[in-house]
Amino acid sequence: xxxxxxxxxxxxxxxxxxxxxxxxxxxxxxxxxxxxxxxxxxxxxxxxxxxxxxxxxxxxxxxxxxxxxxxxxxxxxxxxxxxxxxxxxxxxxxxxxxxxxxxxxxxxxxxxxxxxxxxxxxxxxxxxxxxxxxxxxxxxxxxxxxxxxxxxxxxxxxxxxxxxxxxxxxxxxxxxxxxxxxxxxxxxxxxxxxxxxxxxxxxxxxxxxxxxxxxxxxxxxxxxxxxxxxxxxxxxxxxxxxxxxxxxxxxxxxxxxxxxxxxxxxxxxxxxxxxxxxxxxxxxxxxxxxxxxxxxxxxxxxxxxxxxxxxxxxxxxxxxxxxxxxxxxxxxxxxxxxxxxxxxxxxxxxxxxxxxxxxxxxxxxxxxxxxxxxxxxxxxxxxxxxxxxxxxxxxxxxxxxxxxxxxxxxxxxxxxxxxxxxxxxxxxxxxxxxxxxxxxxxxxxxxxxxxxxxx
Ligand code: FCB
Numbered sequence: 041x042x043x044x045x046x047x048x049x050x051x052x053x054x055x056x057x058x059x060x061x062x063x064x065x066x067x068x069x070x071x072x073x074x075x076x077x078x079x080x081x082x083x084x085x086x087x088x089x090x091x092x093x094x095x096x097x098x099x100x101x102x103x104x105x106x107x108x109x110x111x112x113x114x115x116x117x118x119x120x121x122x123x124x125x126x127x128x129x130x131x132x133x134x135x136x137x138x139x140x141x142x143x144x145x146x147x148x149x150x151x152x153x154x155x156x157x158x159x160x161x162x163x164x165x166x167x168x169x170x171x172x173x174x175x176x177x178x179x180x181x182x183x184x185x186x187x188x189x190x191x192x193x194x195x196x197x198x199x200x201x202x203x204x205x206x207x208x209x210x211x212x213x214x215x216x217x218x219x220x221x222x223x224x225x226x227x228x229x230x231x232x233x234x235x236x237x238x239x240x241x242x243x244x245x246x247x248x249x250x251x252x253x254x255x256x257x258x259x260x261x262x263x264x265x266x267x268x269x270x271x272x273x274x275x276x277x278x279x280x281x282x283x284x285x286x287x288x289x290x291x292x293x294x295x296x297x298x299x300x301x302x303x304x305x306x307x308x309x310x311x312x313x314x315x316x317x318x319x320x321x322x323x324x325x326x327x328x329x330x331x332x333x334x335x336x337x338x339x340x341x342x343x344x345x346x347x348x349x350x351x352x353x354x355x356x357x358x359x360x361x362x363x364x365x366x367x368x369x370x371x372x373x374x375x376x377x378x379x380x381x382x383x384x385x386x387x388x389x390x391x392x393x394x395x396x397x398x399x400x401x402x403x404x405x406x407x408x409x410x411x412x413x414x415x416x417x418x419x420x421x422x423x424x425x426x427x428x429x430x431x432x433x434x435x436x437x438x439x440x441x442x443x444x445x446x447x448x449x450x451x452x453x454x455x456x457x458x459x460x461x462x463x464x465x466x467x468x469x470x471x472x473x474x475x476x477x478x479x480x481x482x483x484x485x486x487x488x489x490x491x492x493x494x495x
Contacts, residue, residue: 083226083227
C-alpha cells in the first residue's frame, strides 16, 4: 500500500512544500553572542542520558553556515522552510532583557529566506526552554506562561511582518511526557502529575500568546504543532480495546480537545484521578482560540496491548533505525479520523521523515529507504485529501542530519548528509528525488522550474 507512483499526481497548485529543522538540533553556538543556556544544554551534561554522550554545542554549525544552508533549501525547489527560534538566544534568562545579537541572527535568517523566495514557518518553542526559567520550575510553574507570552509578542513584533506562519509549541506531548513523566528528555523529571500540569501550561500559554500576538496586529498564520498517531489495539480482546481507548485519550484526545473544543476529555480526567491538572476559571476559554492551522507531525502508528507490549515485528513492516514501524496508511487513518471527529482548521504535515543508515559512495549518498518512506507518506497524505481532509502543506523532517535528542548524532534524519568532521553537506538521493518530484509538480501546474541554484 502507498508505493503508488505519485510523480504524475498533481497536488493543488498552492500546496506548500517544505523542509524542517529546529534550533537546538542544528545551530550550535551554544553560548555565542549572549545566548543563555537552555534545558537541553544542561540535560546533555547529565551522564548517560545521550546515547553517544554528545551535545548541541557544535551541532551542524548552522549559526555560522546559515546562508549556505538556505542556498541548499532553495536548491531543492521547496516553497517554505520551517525553523525554530532558540528562546535563550533572544532572551538569555527567559524574562527581562532581550538580546539584540540573537535577534539579529534570526532577522538575517528570515530576510535570507525571503531573498531566496522561501516562506518562513517559525516555531517559538521547539523544547529549548531557558535554564533560568527551569530553575523556577519551568513549564510546571504557571509563571512561565506570561514569560512565554512576552517572548512570543517580542518575536511577533520583530519578525511577524515577514514570516508566513508562527507555531507556538512543537509537540506538547513530548515536552510533557518525555520531559516530565518518563524523564528521558530535558528537563528529566519523572512525575505524571508534573507532566499533566506542564501540558496545561503549554496549552494556556499557546492560547494567550495567539490572542496577544493578534492583538498587536500580527497577521501571520498562527497555530500549534502536535505529534499524533493512530492507536490500534493489538487484538479484539476487551482488555486490549480498553488499553487502546486509554492510550488514545492520553496521547491524542488530551492534546486535541482542549485546543479545538475547550475541554479535557472526561474519561481521561477520570483516569488521572489525583493527577488531574489545576485549571483556573477562564483557562479553557483562553486555550480554545481560533487556529489558522494545525500542524501534525507523523512518524508511526502505535499498537497497544493490555498485557505484554506489542512486538513491532508482528506487523511484518519495515522498521527504521529508530526502531519505528513504517506505516504510511496510519497517516491517512489519522487525518481522516481527525476530520471525522473534529472541526479542523487547515492541516499542515509539519514533520515526516525517517532515520536510516546511508550508503556513502563516491560523493553520492544512497538512501532508498528514506526516499521510499517520504514518497509513501506523501501518497498517504494525498489519499487523506481525496477522502475530504484539507491538508495545505507537507514538510520533510529534516533538511539536515542533526542532533537527534537523546539518540545524539548516530540517528540520521536528513535528506542532506552532514559530515560532522568537516561540516560538509551532501545531497542524498532522497533530496534529489524530492527536488525532482517538486519540479514535476510545478511542470504539471505549468510553472517554470524554479530550483535555480545548482550544487
Ligand atoms: C520529532 C521532533 C523533531 C525530531 C523528530 C525525529 O518528535 O519534533 O525534533 O527529533 O521527532
